[in-house]
Amino acid sequence: MTFATLQDVLFSDVAGYSLSASGKAAIDREADPALTYGECTPEAVEHILSITGAKPGEVFYDLGSGTGKMVVFAAFFMAFKKSVGVELLPELHEAAQMVGKRYMEEIQPKLEDDRRDTKLEYRLGDIFEADLSDADIVVSHCCTCFDDALMQKLSDKLESCKPGTRIVTVTRALSSPAFESVGVSPVQMGWGQATANVYLRR
Numbered sequence: 001m002t003f004a005t006l007q008d009v010l011f012s013d014v015a016g017y018s019l020s021a022s023g024k025a026a027i028d029r030e031a032d033p034a035l036t037y038g039e040c041t042p043e044a045v046e047h048i049l050s051i052t053g054a055k056p057g058e059v060f061y062d063l064g065s066g067t068g069k070m071v072v073f074a075a076f077f078m079a080f081k082k083s084v085g086v087e088l089l090p091e092l093h094e095a096a097q098m099v100g101k102r103y104m105e106e107i108q109p110k111l112e113d114d115r116r117d118t119k120l121e122y123r124l125g126d127i128f129e130a131d132l133s134d135a136d137i138v139v140s141h142c143c144t145c146f147d148d149a150l151m152q153k154l155s156d157k158l159e160s161c162k163p164g165t166r167i168v169t170v171t172r173a174l175s176s177p178a179f180e181s182v183g184v185s186p187v188q189m190g191w192g193q194a195t196a197n198v199y200l201r202r
């Protein structure tokens, strides 16, 4: 299956940008940069899994998961035990759940390996409250527009990950000694070229 077909089958009728806009309006946060919406590409997720050395049986998290693109693309590329998304806005969370159901019905049964066993999990809530204790790989694309205070809060949250967890922050970097920097890599998102900062939780 090509990336274009995957996108088409799952997302052709999913309007992430407008769902984000209505979700932010509903909580009076239209102008909050921390909730800036943007989407990944299948190529970006494939690249992130490669640079983090993703392995079958691991647990993948996308912090700020939007319509769940990263969650399903990760499950498509790797036989994870579980691919988890955490999203604050109910409008996006509900769309992600619908996409996940579609993936389970239309894509996963056609796969011919252990990727058929991957579970998808969508959590409605704040990433700063999320339990990350079983994570092996954590990606934060949402921190692209975080200010310094939110980056510090994210860094504190990521310290709750077990040693050995691989962490990717898009655009903005972490600076705590709790994380060993293991690479910086360009990555093509739906909105343009970004930087993937890769860390190992010490």
Ligand SMILES: C[S@@+](CC[C@H](N)C(=O)[O-])C[C@H]1O[C@@H](n2cnc3c(N)ncnc32)[C@H](O)[C@@H]1O
Pocket: 020, 034, 035, 036, 037, 038, 039, 040, 062, 063, 064, 065, 066, 067, 068, 069, 070, 086, 087, 088, 089, 092, 125, 126, 127, 128, 141, 142, 144
């Ligand atoms: C740049 S979008 C990325 C969407 C998806 N990860 C992707 O790559 O396609 C960031 C998402 O993070 C969500 N977000 C921002 N802050 C959040 C928070 N504190 N808790 C949960 N979700 C958050 C936003 O609502 C938005 O949907």
